[in-house]
Amino acid sequence: MAQLYLRDIPLLRPPGQADLLQVLWCPYDHDPDHKPSTALFWRSAAEVVDILATPPEPYEVNHSGYLPEPCVLAPEAITEYPNSLDLSPQMRLMVEDWNRWQAAGASVDSSYADYPREFYDIHLADAPGWKVGGWPPWGRTDPNPRYCPVCDVQMVPLLTIASFEWDGGERHSWAPCEEQAAAYAANAAGSCCGQDPSQPTKVEVGSTDTIRSISARPSPSIRTPT
Template identity: 60%
Template sequence: MSRTTPPRPLDTTALFPQLAPLARTATRLHPRPGSPSVHDSSVGGPLLWPADEPWPHCDEPHEGHGANAGPSPANVRLLRRHRAAIEDRRRREPQGPWATREELATDDRLQADRPWPQGPVAMLPVAQLYARDVPQLRTLAPSEADLLQVLWCPFDHPANPRPLLFWRTAAEVVDILGAPPDPSVIQFSDYLPEPCLFAPEQVTEYPNFLELSKELQEQLGDWHRWRAAGSAVDSSYEAAPEEFYLNHLSVSPGWKVGGWSNWGLTDPMPRRCPGCDTEMDPLLTIASTEWDGGSESWAPIEDQAGDTPPLPQGNPPANFTRVVLAGGYGMQFHICPASPDHPYIELIQ
């Protein structure tokens, strides 16, 4: 499997030379449904976890404690299979019926009251990335580490799942944990990733408009400068050409490593290392969608050609992982360039 981002509509630095030194490389991960093993870079797949290392559990307070919890991971997976079957029947037989009695009974069962978990909650595997698949990780990882693993608690803390990052040297994991524990229930099915494999691809990014100098912001907001690109620029952006830059030329959407931070839920805020006060660098972005209505030009050529199974109804656009955070935003991890051993921070944007 491979995914190829279409060329950008125009050469950004030809119109705005001051952007050239701000270019950064990002690795778009392009997660797509698959059957990963512990030796694959993946979303929601099994982790290369040492058998003699305890599986992480969350023992912190969870927002919403006392209310009914969500379904078990096994029931979420079952419900997803049923819904995929229903959507397939809907496409093949528009007149229906689409749901079986078993599928309807499953819906009813998942609506029943479920008790809040007592005691620590087993964390869910979210992603793992091998540096052999994403070489950019070697510039971000601690010395000798070649594997990044992400887990999170499937309950709100206070409004999003609480993540944990682990760096490893894959060759040091000899005995692998065979059956990590699942939480008995999860708060939201959106916190359970669908197993996906990655198709990493490097692209060039430029900063979000709000992170640019005032001078560059003024240049990007001047429609007369954009007219030099001719038909490459959609004239519907004439009233706000900076939106063209934001949607098509700056920060790529979707899951990625490195690059520039995305902003939208808030204005840019300082990302200072809690350990040494150094400005932190983007490490990993976990996204609710691979692209949306404003960023469709980033959709890979293969997907535009129809080389992707149809998604179930009700998901955000291009939501292959089934992860949805804060109603459609993403979780961005930042690490300290002075020392990857310093604490990381995460932002929802």
């Protein structure tokens, strides 16, 4: 599914002397969420030998979106903020105050005057797409902290596997600069950005959903566009 090197993502923070994270998944629906099951392996790249020129493909999958298209990652660090549901009540009130946005000189479209919190959640919070670390998206559920069953430390997102790098709505503002023209063109054509460039992996989880792997260790905010 994914292979991430410490040399490409310096803030990956692997355990011990590991410098490679390999993410595998089974392309079948598994309970309780009816999504592919994932397994993460930390390894030393120097110990990975006899690499197959052509990786084997599963003979059967539950859904065509469970078979990734081979891609080369181009990680880039981005700044994102927590979803408004993760903010304290005081901070949430500040985000909802249109006068504060105007006083700060923020370039916010006046159409958001009645709902500035929507602007925050769409354009500034929890970036969509495949990413390492960062903030989790919410919507179908309220924030739900997860704790390590071994050390009882609150866990944080390690890797997000997303169906789309951005959607066909306003969130195409998250598209990389070099993809902005294609993102806006696809949106104007009335499509959900299609398979390319917003879905280079061709992975589709559930109903264009995401899968998150979480870790008891702090993780960086690195997006991994392909």
